[in-house]
């Protein structure tokens with residue numbers, strides 16, 4: 111089939127492009143050619159999704175069997191591409207997020223959980239990320255009535271991750287015993303659940319969903335079968351990198367008292383009472399969602415970072431700051447040692 115990806119060069123869009131090409135599909139990507147090189151083998155149309163003239167020119171390269179929008183964040187902007195491309199494809203797949211649910215992250219999600227009421231013509235300042243993504247869904251529905259597929263995605267990991275979560279953990283652990291201390295601060299409890307999803311599994315599900323002509327909205331997060339623990343996540347990082355790291359598990363309440371930021375300074379760490387990972391993915395699973403073990407995601411992400419004699423890892427710059435620097439990690443571990451010595455830890 112012929113596929114148009116609006117975006118397509120960084121992380122999720124890149125995985126969709128690679129997976130589609132590997133399956134023998136024809137892929138057009140539309141982006142400005144600024145943030146990353148395109149996947150070899152795609153047809154690239156250069157342009158800005160904010161420009162109506164560029165979108166009109168893009169429509170001239172169609173039609174396509176499906177449009178997959180991986181780069182939409184603002185309803186007004188997404189509305190422009192939906193309007194310009196309404197006659198170019200039977201379906202518009204919008205990559206959304208589980209942050210569209212008002213329950214997130216208060217309780218586990220299901221497909222029928224309530225969604226933010228953001229209007230389809232909202233501008234960038236009319237809401238936060240989750241509310242605006244809900245508005246984007248509505249903007250697509252307006253021009254593709256009955257012809258949309260919204261995939262409400264959970265936390266994504268995998269090769270080319272540009273956010274900074276798994277790469278930060280891998281790089282910290284890879285440096286243990288070399289550029290960084292061998293003793294690595296590990297947060298909370300090794301038994302804490304984590305249930306991310308590999309971008310390549312999202313990409314595979316997306317192509318299958320297009321082929322099955324699915325419509326509507328699907329919650330697409332890690333499945334119960336792919337759930338694992340924070341302990342397993344860090345051990346997978348040690349195994350992938352061959353690091354001599356020694357994990358020091360530090361009580362979560364202690365870390366909070368010492369102002370260590372969950373999720374950013376210690377990527378993916380949130381106490382289970384703060385983020386429930388156990389969403390109901392049964393509908394997506396019935397439609398073909400299968401998630402690989404996290405261990406495989408970790409190994410492949412390391413293989414990407416370590417590629418080209420380490421050039422990838424040395425030029426890696428995440429979108430947002432993640433991780434603890436050496437001094438801060440040492441300071442927190444020293445305070446933890448003192449607390450343990452005083453007998454009040456635990």
Ligand SMILES: NC(=O)c1ccc[n+]([C@@H]2O[C@H](COP(=O)([O-])OP(=O)(O)OC[C@H]3O[C@@H](n4cnc5c(N)ncnc54)[C@H](OP(=O)(O)O)[C@@H]3O)[C@@H](O)[C@H]2O)c1
Pocket residue numbers: 116117118119120121122123124125140141142143144145146157158159160179180181182205206207208263264265266267273
């Ligand atoms: N990361 C997570 O854990 C997570 C969780 C849930 C949902 N999501 C969703 O997953 C998606 C992730 O996106 P991604 O960045 O990985 O997608 P991507 O398609 O791989 O990369 C973003 C693309 O958009 C292009 N782009 C940016 N601004 C543009 C503009 N004005 N005009 C044309 N092209 C433009 C970029 O290229 P140029 O800059 O060169 O133009 C790039 O090709 C997002 O929709 C996000 O909401 C992510």
